[in-house]
Amino acid sequence: MEKGIFISFEGPDGAGKSSVMAAIAAWLRAELGDARVIETREPGGNRIAEQIRAVLFDDRNTNMDARTEALLFAAARRQHVVEDLQPALAAGKVILSDRYVDSSVAYQGAGRQLGIDRVWELNQYATAGCLPQLTVYLDLPVEEGLARIAAHRSDQVNRLDREQLAFHETVHAAYDELARRHPQRIVKVDARPPMPEVIDQVKALITARFFA
Numbered sequence: 001m002e003k004g005i006f007i008s009f010e011g012p013d014g015a016g017k018s019s020v021m022a023a024i025a026a027w028l029r030a031e032l033g034d035a036r037v038i039e040t041r042e043p044g045g046n047r048i049a050e051q052i053r054a055v056l057f058d059d060r061n062t063n064m065d066a067r068t069e070a071l072l073f074a075a076a077r078r079q080h081v082v083e084d085l086q087p088a089l090a091a092g093k094v095i096l097s098d099r100y101v102d103s104s105v106a107y108q109g110a111g112r113q114l115g116i117d118r119v120w121e122l123n124q125y126a127t128a129g130c131l132p133q134l135t136v137y138l139d140l141p142v143e144e145g146l147a148r149i150a151a152h153r154s155d156q157v158n159r160l161d162r163e164q165l166a167f168h169e170t171v172h173a174a175y176d177e178l179a180r181r182h183p184q185r186i187v188k189v190d191a192r193p194p195m196p197e198v199i200d201q202v203k204a205l206i207t208a209r210f211f212a
């Protein structure tokens with residue numbers, strides 16, 4: 001029986017996911033003690049998964065096929081589940097993961113047009129049904145997310161072309177669809193307010209769900 005807590009953080013690029021997760025991790029560490037809280041990310045988490053990550057994000061791999069990409073994300077996830085997540089859950093830890101299955105469904109299933117059901121099924125196989133109890137979906141309008149990225153990386157401001165915008169719109173729509181399909185697990189949090197407010201929202205959500 002799993003006795004730990006597994007929370008994933010999802011959302012389109014620019015939603016502030018990593019910053020929110022870092023703040024939540026610091027808060028939980030202070031509340032529960034350092035040893036109880038594990039911060040991880042996908043693709044990654046261990047040596048094998050990080051090696052797969054390097055293949056996925058290698059700039060030379062511009063010819064990577066969409067199914068290859070989906071399979072590599074799923075393979076990295078499988079290793080993450082077996083090597084890190086399941087043992088941590090069995091040990092009663094609180095796991096915070098920067099992205100998990102919903103990223104594959106949104107980016108590969110919708111964005112790369114492999115089909116959200118198909119990519120969902122692939123990931124059921126990869127994870128053997130290991131799902132977070134809570135997925136914090138930081139929701140931000142696509143234009144705003146891209147604008148935030150542009151503001152932080154001003155050298156890339158002209159690269160946000162129409163095709164990228166359409167891709168991100170598709171990803172965003174898929175996250176909304178996932179939230180509709182899994183209303184118990186996926187909770188949408190408005191990422192537009194200032195960061196401290198967003199963090200407070202997420203703290204309240206986690207407290208109500210697990211520590212009330």
Ligand code: TYD
Binds near residue numbers: 018
């Ligand atoms: P990363 O460098 O981790 O940054 P961030 O999560 O802050 O965007 O990049 C992860 C990228 O990989 C991101 O663009 C989403 C993508 N991704 C997928 O396409 N599928 C997946 O299953 C995962 C985990 C990530």
